[in-house]
Amino acid sequence: AQKVTQAQTEISVVEKEDVTLDCVYETRDTTYYLFWYKQPPSGELVFLIRRNSFDEQNEISGRYSWNFQKSTSSFNFTITASQVVDSAVYFCAPVVNTGFQKLVFGTGTRLLVSP
Amino acid sequence: NAGVMQNPRHLVRRRGQEARLRCSPMKGHSHVYWYRQLPEEGLKFMVYLQKENIIDESGMPKERFSAEFPKEGPSILRIQQVVRGDSAAYFCASSQGLAGETSETQYFGPGTRLLVL
Numbered sequence: 001a002q003k004v005t006q007a008q009t010e011i012s013v014v015e016k017e018d019v020t021l022d023c024v025y026e027t028r029d030t031t032y033y034l035f036w037y038k039q040p041p042s043g044e045l046v047f048l049i050r051r052n053s054f055d056e057q058n059e060i061s062g063r064y065s066w067n068f069q070k071s072t073s074s075f076n077f078t079i080t081a082s083q084v085v086d087s088a089v090y091f092c093a094p095v096v097n098t099g100f101q102k103l104v105f106g107t108g109t110r111l112l113v114s115p
Numbered sequence: 116n117a118g119v120m121q122n123p124r125h126l127v128r129r130r131g132q133e134a135r136l137r138c139s140p141m142k143g144h145s146h147v148y149w150y151r152q153l154p155e156e157g158l159k160f161m162v163y164l165q166k167e168n169i170i171d172e173s174g175m176p177k178e179r180f181s182a183e184f185p186k187e188g189p190s191i192l193r194i195q196q197v198v199r200g201d202s203a204a205y206f207c208a209s210s211q212g213l214a215g216e217t218s219e220t221q222y223f224g225p226g227t228r229l230l231v232l
Contacts, residue, residue, distance in 0.1 A: 033218040045158075045206060045223035052218070091157055100170060101218045103150075103208075105157035 002027050002096045006106035013082050014114055020078045021109045023092030027073070029053075033095040034068070034075045035103065040088040048090075051075065082113045117142045119209050119224035120189075127230045134194040134201070136227045140209030147190040148221055149175075149182060152204040164190060165212065197231045204228050 004025040013019045025034070036048040049059065051068055059066045063080045075094075079086055089108040095101045120139040128134050140147050146165055150158040160174040164184035175182065179197075184190040194201055208221035 035220070037223070042225075043204065043228075044225040045208075047220055047222060050218070050220050093158075095218050100163055102160050102163070102171070103148075103158070103221060105150075105159070107157045 002029075002094070002104060004092055004094055004104055004106040006090075006092055006109050008109045009107070010110040010112065012112045012114065015083060016081050017113075018078060018080050019082050019111065019113075020076055021090050021092075021111065023075045023077065023106065025073050025075065025092070025094040027094060027096070029096075033101070035093045035095070036066070036075075036077055037091045037093060037105075038088045039091065039108070045091075048077075079111075082111075084113050084115055087111060087113045119144075119207060119222055121205075121207050121224035121227050123227060124225060125228045125230070127232065128197050129232050130198055131196050134197050134229055134231075136192040136194075136205050136207075136229070138190040138192070138207030138209075138224060140190070140207075141222055143211060144209035144222075145212040146210045146219070147184050148208040148210075149190075149192050150206045150208065152206060152226070154203070158206060161192075194229075197229075199231050202229055202231045 032053050034051045038046045065078045067076045089110045091105050091108045093103040093105045096104050148163050149161040152158045162172040162175045162182045163170045179195045181193045204226045206226045208223045210219035210221050
């Protein structure tokens with residue numbers, strides 16, 4: 001079965017520290033997509049990024065950056081100079097191709113950023 | 116704001132009652148997905164619908180749960196004879212449904228928190 005592992009259950013940092021959230025996935029597909037979502041304390045899910053397996057270039061968006069390594073099936077997420085507002089649960093979600101695209105969520109990593 | 120709308124945001128039911136959860140997709144989106152999040156867990160896929168069609172319901176319990184997405188109006192997730200184990204957050208997501216698109220971004224609603232007493 002295809003699955004995703006976010007081994008870090010909870011990470012605590014102090015504001016302005018950099019933090020990396022790990023994501024390792026298993027897939028039988030040769031081409032696929034990967035997503036990251038953020039769930040702040042208010043509970044909604046916020047889309048952060050969508051990547052396809054064709055492109056292994058790192059991506060940077062402001063303080064956020066993603067490192068995709070197809071050879072190790074990892075799609076890690078780094079927040080630079082973390083802020084209190086970054087406190088949330090972060091989910092990595094590869095897409096399983098079962099005739100349609102279904103998101104498979106990991107258990108998430110809870111990030112706590114203290115002032 | 117033309118985001119995904121869900122209502123109610125919070126729903127309390129007693130065991131044996133029915134729960135009806137509504138989801139209005141983003142404007143221009145024709146695909147709807149329902150996910151369930153149990154406490155301290157990630158989201159689990161339940162069902163995928165297009166207008167008037169259930170495309171995949173492999174993640175939905177066989178009994179008591181049903182979903183629809185009528186031609187007009189919101190998508191409805193219905194849980195009959197609720198039990199305490201149904202207490203969870205239920206999220207709806209929508210995507211555009213573009214022909215030939217191999218993977219689309221799913222945008223999520225704020226969720227409905229169901230509490231069964």
